[in-house]
Amino acid sequence: MGKKDIHTKLLTRNNDVFAELFNTFLFNEDIVDPKRLKEKDTAEIAAILNKMHVIQKYRDVIRYAEIKNDDHLTYLLLGLENQTHISTVMPVRVMLYDALSYSDQISGYRKKMREDGKTYTGIEWLSGLPQEQKIAPVITLVLCWSPDQWNSPKCLYDIIDRPTLNRFGKYINDYKLNLVSVYDVSDETLRSLKTEIGLALEFSKYSKNKEKIIEFANDDRFRKVSKEFVETISVMTDTKIKVNEDGGYVNMCEGIRLLQEEAKIQGIAEGKTEGIAEGKIIILNEMVRDGDISERRAAEKANMSEEEFRKQYMNYSF
Numbered sequence: 001m002g003k004k005d006i007h008t009k010l011l012t013r014n015n016d017v018f019a020e021l022f023n024t025f026l027f028n029e030d031i032v033d034p035k036r037l038k039e040k041d042t043a044e045i046a047a048i049l050n051k052m053h054v055i056q057k058y059r060d061v062i063r064y065a066e067i068k069n070d071d072h073l074t075y076l077l078l079g080l081e082n083q084t085h086i087s088t089v090m091p092v093r094v095m096l097y098d099a100l101s102y103s104d105q106i107s108g109y110r111k112k113m114r115e116d117g118k119t120y121t122g123i124e125w126l127s128g129l130p131q132e133q134k135i136a137p138v139i140t141l142v143l144c145w146s147p148d149q150w151n152s153p154k155c156l157y158d159i160i161d162r163p164t165l166n167r168f169g170k171y172i173n174d175y176k177l178n179l180v181s182v183y184d185v186s187d188e189t190l191r192s193l194k195t196e197i198g199l200a201l202e203f204s205k206y207s208k209n210k211e212k213i214i215e216f217a218n219d220d221r222f223r224k225v226s227k228e229f230v231e232t233i234s235v236m237t238d239t240k241i242k243v244n245e246d247g248g249y250v251n252m253c254e255g256i257r258l259l260q261e262e263a264k265i266q267g268i269a270e271g272k273t274e275g276i277a278e279g280k281i282i283i284l285n286e287m288v289r290d291g292d293i294s295e296r297r298a299a300e301k302a303n304m305s306e307e308e309f310r311k312q313y314m315n316y317s318f
Helices: 003-012 015-027 090-115 122-127 162-171 187-192 197-205 210-216 227-236 252-289 295-301 306-316
Strands: 037-039 043-048 053-058 061-069 072-083 138-144 178-181
Touching (some): 003 015, 003 072, 015 072, 197 227
Antiparallel strands (some): 061 072
C-alpha cells in the first residue's frame, strides 16, 4: 500500500467522516449515525478451487451500521474504497470485495452453528446458514481523489465488449459502482461538508490548478486544520507543506504561502540558468554569422549536435 493510500485511509476511517461521506454522496439524507457504526476487520479471506488457492483482500474501511427504519433496525455493512488514481478494473475489484464480505458473514454463522448446540437440518449444516437467518447487505462506496475525470468503467458491462452484451447481456448480472469522483463534485457540495474531508477533497480537486491553490492561501477555512489533514494533502499533491502546530491544530494558509515563495525562488534560479545558456547561444550564433568560428565548433562549445545548434541558430537569427 502506497503513502497516498495509507493517508486517505487514515483520514476516512474517522466515523464522523465515514458517515458524512455515505449520507452526502450515496443516501442523500442523514441516515448513518456515526455513533452507531461498529468497526470491522478490514481483512477478508476466501478459499477457492477446493482450497488450493487462497485470496486475501484488505478493504480500506468497513463498518457495521445500525440504521433506524421506522420501528425496524436495519443492519448494513458499509465499505469505503479510496482511489488515488483511476482504475480500469474497479467494478471487478468491488464485486470481489463485496462477495468476500458476504462469504465472511456466512462463515461466521457456520461457526456459530457449531457452537450453539441447537439442532439444524441437513441442508442447513451443509450450507452453513440456518434457513431463517438473513445476512447484512454490503454497500461499497468508491471515493476517487484524482483531479482527472473518471473515464474508466463504472460497471461490469463497461468491461465486456458490446457484441457479447447484445447477444448474452440478459444472462449476465451487471455490477455497478457507487462512485464519487472529486472531478464531478460541485464546490458547493464539498463546502457543505462539516468535517475536514470536504477541505481535503476540494484541495485534491484543484491540486493541478495553481490559481486555485493561491486562493487557498487566503482562505480562512484552512487556518485551523488537523496535522493529519495537512499530512494527507502533502502526500496527495506531492508537496512538502511546512506548518507550525498550535494546540493540536495547524495553520495551513501560512504553509501554502511558504510553498509559493519556494516555488518563486526556484523559478527565478531556473530562469537565470536558462538566461545564461540563451546568451551563450546568441553570442556563438553571432560568431558563426561573422565567420569567426565554424558551425561545428560552435555546436561543440554549446554542447549540442550540429543539427540542434542549427535549429537554435534559426531561432536567434534576426
